[in-house]
Amino acid sequence: MKLCGKPLRNRANSKYDPLDLHRCFREDGHSGKCEEFPYLRHLATCSPKVAKKIMRDSTKTTGAAWKSEDAGPNRISRWVMLLSDQELNALGIKMDMLKPIVVSKLRDKAATYDQCMNVAMNLTYSTYGMAHAPAPTPEIKSYLESFFGPIVGGSTVCLVCKAPLDYDDFALARRGKAEIETAHSSPRSHTAKNVGFAHRLCNIAQGDRSVKEFYAWIKTILQRTGEL
Amino acid sequence: MKLCGKPLRNRANSKYDPLDLHRCFREDGHSGKCEEFPYLRHLATCSPKVAKKIMRDSTKTTGAAWKSEDAGPNRISRWVMLLSDQELNALGIKMDMLKPIVVSKLRDKAATYDQCMNVAMNLTYSTYGMAHAPAPTPEIKSYLESFFGPIVGGSTVCLVCKAPLDYDDFALARRGKAEIETAHSSPRSHTAKNVGFAHRLCNIAQGDRSVKEFYAWIKTILQRTGEL
Numbered sequence: 001m002k003l004c005g006k007p008l009r010n011r012a013n014s015k016y017d018p019l020d021l022h023r024c025f026r027e028d029g030h031s032g033k034c035e036e037f038p039y040l041r042h043l044a045t046c047s048p049k050v051a052k053k054i055m056r057d058s059t060k061t062t063g064a065a066w067k068s069e070d071a072g073p074n075r076i077s078r079w080v081m082l083l084s085d086q087e088l089n090a091l092g093i094k095m096d097m098l099k100p101i102v103v104s105k106l107r108d109k110a111a112t113y114d115q116c117m118n119v120a121m122n123l124t125y126s127t128y129g130m131a132h133a134p135a136p137t138p139e140i141k142s143y144l145e146s147f148f149g150p151i152v153g154g155s156t157v158c159l160v161c162k163a164p165l166d167y168d169d170f171a172l173a174r175r176g177k178a179e180i181e182t183a184h185s186s187p188r189s190h191t192a193k194n195v196g197f198a199h200r201l202c203n204i205a206q207g208d209r210s211v212k213e214f215y216a217w218i219k220t221i222l223q224r225t226g227e228l
Numbered sequence: 229m230k231l232c233g234k235p236l237r238n239r240a241n242s243k244y245d246p247l248d249l250h251r252c253f254r255e256d257g258h259s260g261k262c263e264e265f266p267y268l269r270h271l272a273t274c275s276p277k278v279a280k281k282i283m284r285d286s287t288k289t290t291g292a293a294w295k296s297e298d299a300g301p302n303r304i305s306r307w308v309m310l311l312s313d314q315e316l317n318a319l320g321i322k323m324d325m326l327k328p329i330v331v332s333k334l335r336d337k338a339a340t341y342d343q344c345m346n347v348a349m350n351l352t353y354s355t356y357g358m359a360h361a362p363a364p365t366p367e368i369k370s371y372l373e374s375f376f377g378p379i380v381g382g383s384t385v386c387l388v389c390k391a392p393l394d395y396d397d398f399a400l401a402r403r404g405k406a407e408i409e410t411a412h413s414s415p416r417s418h419t420a421k422n423v424g425f426a427h428r429l430c431n432i433a434q435g436d437r438s439v440k441e442f443y444a445w446i447k448t449i450l451q452r453t454g455e456l
Contacts, residue, residue, distance in 0.1 A: 161449045205433040215455045218446035221389045227443045228456070 001146040002028040008036055017077040018091045021113040025121075027143070036117075039124050039144055042137050050127060050170050057182035058120035058195075061109040078190060081110035111190035121147060122192035123182065129156035130197075133167040159183040160202035160211055169199075186210045229374040230256040236264055245305040246319045249341040253349075255371070264345075267352050267372055270365050278355060278398050285410035286348035286423075289337040306418060309338035339418035349375060350420035351410065357384035358425075361395040387411040388430035388439055397427070414438045 004024040024034030035041075037055060044051040061076045080088070085095045095103055111119075125144045128136050131154040136144065145151060156165050165180060172179040183198035184190070187208055198206070206214045222228040232252040252262030263269075265283060272279040289304045308316070313323045323331055339347075353372045356364050359382040364372065373379060384393050393408060400407040411426035412418070415436055426434070434442045450456040 162452045201435055204435060207429055207432065215450065215453060219450060219455060222443065222447060222450070224390045225443060227447060 001143065004028050004030055004034060006034050008034055015092060016075055017080060019077070019080060021079060023113075023117075025117065037120060039121060039140050042134075042140050043124065043127065046134050047170065053170075053178070053182070054120055054123045054127070058123060059116045061106050076106060078109055078111040078116050079113045081106050082112065108188050109190065115191050118192040119190060119195045123195065123197065125151065126156045126197055127167065129153065130165045130167040131156075156197065158202050159185060159196035159198040160206050160214065161199060163199075165197055165199070185212075229371065232256050232258055232262060234262050236262055242303075243320060244303055245308060247305070247308060249307060251341075251345075253345065265348065267349060267368050270362075270368050271352065271355065274362050275398065281398075281406075281410070282348055282351045282355070286351060287344045289334050304334060306337055306339040306344050307341045309334050310340065336416050337418065343419050346420035347418060347423045351423065351425065353379065354384045354425055355395065357381065358393045358395040359384075384425065386430050387413060387424035387426040388434050388442065389427060391427075393425055393427070413440075 004026045005028070006024045007020065008022040008024060009020060022036050024030075024036065026035050026038045037044075037051075040051045040054060043054070056075070059077055061078055061081055076093070080091075080093070083091070088095055095106075098106070121144065125148045127133055128141075128144065128151045133153065135141075136151065141151060154164055157163060158165055160183060169179040179200050180197050181200050181203045183196060183203045183206065185194045185196070187210060209217065219228075232254045233256070234252045235248065236250040236252060237248060250264050252258075252264065254263050254266045265272075265279075268279045268282060271282070284303070287305055289306055289309055304321070308319075308321070311319070316323055323334075326334075349372065353376045355361055356369075356372065356379045361381065363369075364379065369379060382392055385391060386393050388411060397407040407428050408425050409428050409431045411424060411431045411434065413422045413424070415438060437445065447456075
């Protein structure tokens with residue numbers, strides 16, 4: 001599908017997203033207004049929290065795992081973190097005021113605008129593939145399928161444990177934390193292929209490791225304990 | 229070894245430890261002052277943080293994992309949590325002012341004074357069994373060995389992954405969290421047999437599960453992903 005791609009220059013810029021990179025992702029030649037996340041229009045209505053989560057996790061640097069006092073500025077756009085310290089300084093983001101550990105976390109989450117938008121699209125596609133997910137509107141269905149192939153209900157699995165994910169788990173929360181989190185197969189690569197949803201506990205267990213490293217690690221444990 | 233067992237009545241009581249349960253754990257018939265943690269005297273000198281960690285983790289309800297704003301009163305003695313809400317109320321601890329999740333976490337950590345003291349003793353023994361641990365004084369060595377058998381350097385393993393633990397990891401910390409944590413084989417049983425040390429990442433991965441449940445869980449993952 002060819003996309004419109006017109007710059008969305010009238011978007012309100014925040015301090016932590018000072019670059020004019022936003023574009024229209026509706027189909028080329030569309031009527032009406034340009035839109036950045038047209039495929040989220042349906043989820044935004046029936047499940048606004050999920051839609052916001054997809055937008056936030058795909059485009060922003062922060063994650064629930066390090067929301068703490070010393071986490072530094074929250075919700076910087078990932079593509080802003082591709083700029084140099086000097087460029088950021090000119091934009092009013094003083095990286096040298098942050099703790100080194102915070103800087104390294106922010107830099108680890110850097111990704112291009114296009115990567116982020118691909119992630120958002122793919123997460124939306126994955127959401128519709130979950131058991132008990134609502135059906136997408138025909139328009140959104142054909143939009144997403146043109147990029148990722150047929151949407152098959154119940155086919156979306158946890159990135160870590162590979163068990164099916166249930167859409168209803170988005171609404172569940174323990175200790176204030178959602179039961180489904182956005183996860184990375186390889187922690188420092190924010191691409192559609194590398195990002196997916198995972199059970200919260202699976203994501204926690206995976207930690208900073210890649211999924212492959214996690215499998216190798218748990219295999220070693222089972223071998224060492226004689227459980228294999 | 230028969231212990232002195234005299235009550236330590238002159239101990240300063242805090243709001244969250246209002247019961248006079250503390251006793252002397254020196255050998256019966258000892259000379260000099262009574263002492264609650266005589267076997268920690270050496271670690272308290274050469275590694276005060278480890279000694280404090282053992283005292284704290286064995287006797288108090290809190291853990292680093294839930295140090296957050298809504299965690300409620302910090303460092304309640306575990307045996308205090310065996311009292312009823314009414315008894316606690318009389319002591320100035322208002323359980324009904326706390327969030328239910330905090331109450332349940334506090335109650336989960338309840339243990340008798342004797343259980344706590346056995347845990348402290350066993351954790352000290354485990355510490356001396358770690359690779360690169362300092363040698364205990366002869367007095368402490370024979371004290372601990374009389375309860376748990378010979379101290380063998382390098383024999384202490386992580387409660388979860390069963391790989392050897394290194395004493396030097398006590399001093400290591402990532403993101404402000406120590407690399408060795410106190411862990412429970414079964415999360416809600418605070419006994420010497422059930423408590424040990426674990427790598428921080430192993431403890432995190434174990435989460436609220438028992439170690440057995442954790443092994444079963446990771447085995448399922450490996451089976452599902454075809455890694456076995």
